[in-house]
Amino acid sequence: MPPSLDSPTMFDYAERQRRLAQRMEMEAVEVLFLGPSADLEYLTGVERQIPNFGEAAYANGWVAGAFVRPGAEPIFVFPRMFAAFDLREEPEGELVIVTETDDGFATFERVARGLGSSGTVAVGDRVWAETALNLGRIFGLDRLRTGSTLVNELRRVKTPEELEAMRRAIRTVEQAMAAVAPLVVPGATMAQLAEAVEHELRAAGSRTPSFATHIFTGLDDDDFDSSTKAAHEPMPDGTSVMFDFGGVVDGYCSDFGRTIYCGEPPDDYREVYEIMLAAQEAGRVAAAAGTPASEVNAACRRPIEEAGLGEHFRHRMGHGIGLDIHERPFISPEDETPLEPGMTFTDEPSIIIPGRFSVRIEDILVCEEGGGRVLNDYPAALVAND
Numbered sequence: 001m002p003p004s005l006d007s008p009t010m011f012d013y014a015e016r017q018r019r020l021a022q023r024m025e026m027e028a029v030e031v032l033f034l035g036p037s038a039d040l041e042y043l044t045g046v047e048r049q050i051p052n053f054g055e056a057a058y059a060n061g062w063v064a065g066a067f068v069r070p071g072a073e074p075i076f077v078f079p080r081m082f083a084a085f086d087l088r089e090e091p092e093g094e095l096v097i098v099t100e101t102d103d104g105f106a107t108f109e110r111v112a113r114g115l116g117s118s119g120t121v122a123v124g125d126r127v128w129a130e131t132a133l134n135l136g137r138i139f140g141l142d143r144l145r146t147g148s149t150l151v152n153e154l155r156r157v158k159t160p161e162e163l164e165a166m167r168r169a170i171r172t173v174e175q176a177m178a179a180v181a182p183l184v185v186p187g188a189t190m191a192q193l194a195e196a197v198e199h200e201l202r203a204a205g206s207r208t209p210s211f212a213t214h215i216f217t218g219l220d221d222d223d224f225d226s227s228t229k230a231a232h233e234p235m236p237d238g239t240s241v242m243f244d245f246g247g248v249v250d251g252y253c254s255d256f257g258r259t260i261y262c263g264e265p266p267d268d269y270r271e272v273y274e275i276m277l278a279a280q281e282a283g284r285v286a287a288a289a290g291t292p293a294s295e296v297n298a299a300c301r302r303p304i305e306e307a308g309l310g311e312h313f314r315h316r317m318g319h320g321i322g323l324d325i326h327e328r329p330f331i332s333p334e335d336e337t338p339l340e341p342g343m344t345f346t347d348e349p350s351i352i353i354p355g356r357f358s359v360r361i362e363d364i365l366v367c368e369e370g371g372g373r374v375l376n377d378y379p380a381a382l383v384a385n386d
Contacts, residue, residue: 009165009250013092016043016154021070023150030119032147033135035065035127036082038323039151041251044074044091048251050208058082060104062130066093067115077111079104105134112138122147152328156320157342162252163366166322166344167375169206169254170364172247174378176200177258184241184260184385187234190215190226197245206247210254210325213245218358219314237263240357242350246325253325255346256376257362261384269359272351273382276359278303279349280380283317283331287347287365287372293335300331300349312353318346321364343367344375 020043024032034040036048044066049056058064058081066074074093083097098107112135121139123132125148136144158166179200183193193215201209216225217239224230224239235241239262246255261269283300300317304310316332321344329337331345343366350360361380365372 009161009168011045011159011161013043013045017068017074019154020068020151023154024070024122027150028120029122029145029147029150030069030117031115032068032122032124032150033065033127033131034068034124034147034151035131036086037124037126037148038251039124039148039155040066042151042155042323043068044076044093045089046076046091047086047088049086059100060098060102062128062134063098063104063108065124065127065131066091067111069115069117075111075115077108108134109138119143120145122150124148124151155322155327156329157340158322158344158366159342162322163342163344163375165250165252166254166364168249169210169247169252170256170376172201172204172206172249173245173254173256174376175204176206176245176247177243177256177378180243181258181260181383182385184262186237186239186262188262189232189234190217190224190241191231193241193243194226194231197243201245201247204247205249208248210246210248215244216242216358218352218354220354223358235262239263240265240269240359242358242360244360244362251323253321253323254364255321255325255348255362256364256378257348257360258378258380258383259359259361261382263384264386265382265384269357270382272307272309272353272357273359275303275307275309276349276351276361277380279313280347280361280363283347283349284365284372284374287331287339287345287367289341289367289369290338293329293331293337293339294333296339297331297333297335300347304349304351309351309353312351313349314352315348315350318348318362318365320345339367341368347372347374 058079060079066076077096180196217223286296286299297317304313318331320327348362352358363376
């Protein structure tokens with residue numbers, strides 16, 4: 001019996017830090033500085049804020065983050081407001097608090113120089129420019145390099161504990177979809193459906209949507225879309241509605257999609273829906289260990305292209321997923337990364353035909369030796385609300 005959403009998954013941060021230390025030593029990196037991010041959460045358990053519209057800022061906010069070194073506990077530097085309101089529990093390691101009236105640079109410099117490093121310093125890709133520039137002032141810009149690849153390559157292959165957290169995040173979206181599907185009826189609006197999705201997500205145990213919930217019928221200006229001025233326009237009978245949304249549990253994301261037809265689907269719609277399902281299955285089968293991501297993407301596209309609909313698949317097959325909603329590797333034409341067992345990514349073909357209709361589906365796969373294994377349980381069959 002899987003644990004309830006009230007029982008958080010436990011992760012071995014010390015083991016993650018040990019593996020990072022090995023990577024840093026291999027690449028001759030002495031220090032890694034990470035701001036609040038998926039990388040820092042992966043290594044230490046320090047949760048990121050739920051995203052805001054615009055940026056939430058604190059005095060001396062640029063200092064926020066941690067210095068990580070092989071063989072030593074992390075040193076965290078946080079502005080007082082972050083420590084007081086965003087830090088759910090004190091992490092393992094040294095904690096330095098910078099108040100509003102402190103000299104933020106002086107404190108940051110004291111900590112950084114106390115590391116005794118004379119070699120390469122890696123910097124997380126998502127830190128503030130002010131942070132990177134001040135690290136350059138302290139260590140010398142010629143000693144800095146980008147650092148997120150160090151952690152990303154550790155994060156790509158998921159442990160059983162991570163897969164369990166992702167399954168829990170998947171359950172929130174599937175519960176939400178089951179509750180909202182009957183609401184796709186003539187007169188409903190995309191805004192109403194999006195609001196219902198997010199209500200049901202939270203009721204199912206999601207901390208937050210993993211990205212902006214998107215309910216839409218196509219990509220043209222006159223299509224219904226929860227993110228445009230058409231969000232509040234009632235839809236008529238004969239509308240194909242696409243859902244794209246995700247949940248978050250224990251910091252891990254889900255990304256999910258289904259299409260529901262409002263009314264009785266015409267035959268050509270049913271045919272295109274079956275082509276989309278064939279594309280998704282082709283991608284799943286191709287997603288075996290050792291296969292380059294670009295070849296998996298090509299396999300997913302092939303049934304759509306063979307049906308003469310290639311121009312209407314305007315997306316990639318998918319993307320890596322975990323603590324971030326989009327992670328490398330990408331299942332797309334430019335990414336030659338060989339897949340490894342335990343990598344997780346989306347399988348999300350779509351067919352969007354302007355002036356006619358659109359269909360999409362999205363599940364999460366985990367790579368195994370013989371192909372991708374679907375982590376979702378939600379049915380893929382066509383749903384039509386007559």
